Amino acid sequence: MLDELLATWIDRQRWFGGKGRPIDALSIDSDVELAPGLRHLIVAVWQEGSRDRYQVLLGERHSLPDRLAHALIGTVGDVHLYDAVHDSERTDWLLDGMARGEDRSGLRMRHVPGAAIDTEPRSMVLSAEQSNTSLVYGDAYICKLFRRLIPGVNPELEIVNALAARNAPHIAQPYGWIETDLDGTGTTLAFMQEYLSTANDGWDLALASVRDLYASLPEIPASEVGGDFAAESMRLGAATARVHRELAAAFPTDVIETHEVKRMAEGFRRRLGRAVAEVPALRPHVPGIEHACHQVELLTNEVPVQRVHGDYHLGQVMRTTTDWVVLDFEGEPGQPLAERRALSSPLRDVAGMLRSFDYAARHLLAGHSEADDLEPRAQEWADRNRAAFLDGYAEGGGVINRGDAVLLRAFELSKAVYEVVYEARNRPTWLPIPLAAFRPR
Numbered sequence: 299m300l301d302e303l304l305a306t307w308i309d310r311q312r313w314f315g316g317k318g319r320p321i322d323a324l325s326i327d328s329d330v331e332l333a334p335g336l337r338h339l340i341v342a343v344w345q346e347g348s349r350d351r352y353q354v355l356l357g358e359r360h361s362l363p364d365r366l367a368h369a370l371i372g373t374v375g376d377v378h379l380y381d382a383v384h385d386s387e388r389t390d391w392l393l394d395g396m397a398r399g400e401d402r403s404g405l406r407m408r409h410v411p412g413a414a415i416d417t418e419p420r421s422m423v424l425s426a427e428q429s430n431t432s433l434v435y436g437d438a439y440i441c442k443l444f445r446r447l448i449p450g451v452n453p454e455l456e457i458v459n460a461l462a463a464r465n466a467p468h469i470a471q472p473y474g475w476i477e478t479d480l481d482g483t484g485t486t487l488a489f490m491q492e493y494l495s496t497a498n499d500g501w502d503l504a505l506a507s508v509r510d511l512y513a514s515l516p517e518i519p520a521s522e523v524g525g526d527f528a529a530e531s532m533r534l535g536a537a538t539a540r541v542h543r544e545l546a547a548a549f550p551t552d553v554i555e556t557h558e559v560k561r562m563a564e565g566f567r568r569r570l571g572r573a574v575a576e577v578p579a580l581r582p583h584v585p586g587i588e589h590a591c592h593q594v595e596l597l598t599n600e601v602p603v604q605r606v607h608g609d610y611h612l613g614q615v616m617r618t619t620t621d622w623v624v625l626d627f628e629g630e631p632g633q634p635l636a637e638r639r640a641l642s643s644p645l646r647d648v649a650g651m652l653r654s655f656d657y658a659a660r661h662l663l664a665g666h667s668e669a670d671d672l673e674p675r676a677q678e679w680a681d682r683n684r685a686a687f688l689d690g691y692a693e694g695g696g697v698i699n700r701g702d703a704v705l706l707r708a709f710e711l712s713k714a715v716y717e718v719v720y721e722a723r724n725r726p727t728w729l730p731i732p733l734a735a736f737r738p739r
């Protein structure tokens with residue numbers, strides 16, 4: 299019964315990675331009572347022969363207050379079962395557990411050594427569009443529950459703890475985490491960090507700037523429009539370079555030898571092949587992308603690699619009153635953990651952010667009555683901020699050599715291919731944004 303209710307409910311959740319594909323079966327792999335009226339479930343979802351596991355905090359109440367009506371999963375007998383992340387009277391249990399360093403039925407709750415956790419604040423679910431679910435406790439902490447579970451330590455916990463141990467700038471301080479064993483491997487279930495309560499999301503700031511530009515007279519250059527963002531893009535570039543330096547110091551680094559570089563093209567092609575099979579709208583762009591892959595095969599330089607962010611975009615950076623902070627070091631949701639932890643070229647992150655400037659410039663055009671007139675403005679904004687970001691990256695000590703242009707272009711196209719699949723699955727009306735990346739330059 300519960301499995302049937304969960305199968306209907308899970309398909310509607312923003313964080314469910316299998317949207318668009320039928321659910322063949324759903325089973326409950328683990329069901330642990332954490333506290334009265336609060337259960338921790340690990341749910342296995344089978345789709346097209348493959349299995350993914352998700353984490354659900356299940357609340358049980360005989361009468362469901364109105365404030366929780368939207369979280370209802372279903373009713374069995376006289377018990378209402380609901381998504382308990384929305385219930386601040388239950389989620390205090392997570393905070394208490396981390397503060398005390400408790401173990402409960404195989405769930406281990408931990409805090410960063412020396413961190414004092416205030417257990418007073420009550421939680422609210424962050425309303426951002428997310429691949430996970432984040433609980434904000436007062437204005438102190440944000441605790442991210444990883445919905446799709448992959449055995450192993452989550453790269454975000456691994457990276458932020460390592461950078462914090464080096465007193466690295468541009469990160470939100472870590473406070474605690476929750477883990478369990480999955481397939482015999484210690485697996486991160488949740489990670490709690492400092493909540494940047496007064497900071498602004500890079501995406502929102504960028505959009506405000508784009509709106510200002512759209513509203514300005516066409517003859518006024520972007521540099522003279524009130525909300526110009528280029529200085530911020532430049533600062534973000536410098537912060538990115540610093541984070542890359544810290545990552546290189548905190549984790550091993552390596553070099554892809556010249557004769558191995560062409561293997562990178564194979565990786566790009568594999569992604570392209572899978573994406574075209576899923577989103578036919580990509581097909582006309584294959585020759586252009588293939589050409590970029592071929593250019594990578596012709597490279598004759600070696601490529602330095604290190605740990606990187608892996609899914610770097612404007613929604614992953616926040617501007618505090620003093621500087622930029624980088625969030626969400628867990629790589630692309632949906633990729634295997636080994637791939638997300640693998641050493642890669644930092645150009646991959648640079649390319650991710652360059653794509654994001656394109657997204658910000660174009661996303662207001664969809665359905666806009668003056669889209670054709672505004673297109674050159676969008677291009678101007680993207681070009682200006684992309685250039686400023688690259689300048690800042692170089693000024694901050696980030697390395698982009700002349701020959702790196704080929705790799706950067708290939709990383710950008712590969713990211714756009716990923717985005718096409720992401721948008722087709724999650725926000726089909728946004729599909730034209732990444733598709734515009736394949737226009738010849």
Ligand SMILES: Nc1ncnc2c1ncn2[C@@H]1O[C@H](COP(=O)(O)OP(=O)(O)O)[C@@H](O)[C@H]1O
Nearest residue numbers: 426428429430440470492493494499613625626
């Ligand atoms: N430490 C933080 N302080 C304030 N807001 C945060 C913090 N971490 C995340 N956020 C907000 O939550 C949003 C989603 O966070 P993110 O880590 O990217 O989650 P996901 O991996 O699920 O997308 C961010 O865009 C930001 O607005």
Ligand SMILES: O=P(O)(O)O[C@H]1O[C@H](CO)[C@@H](O[C@H]2O[C@H](CO)[C@@H](O)[C@H](O)[C@H]2O)[C@H](O)[C@H]1O
Nearest residue numbers: 428429609611612613630631653654657717720
């Ligand atoms: O932040 P997440 O880890 O959930 O990343 C996923 O979702 C992102 C969207 O929220 C998606 O990013 C794409 O859209 C952004 C605007 O919403 C844009 O700034 C990015 O450049 C674009 O890639 C990301 O790709 C996906 O992994």
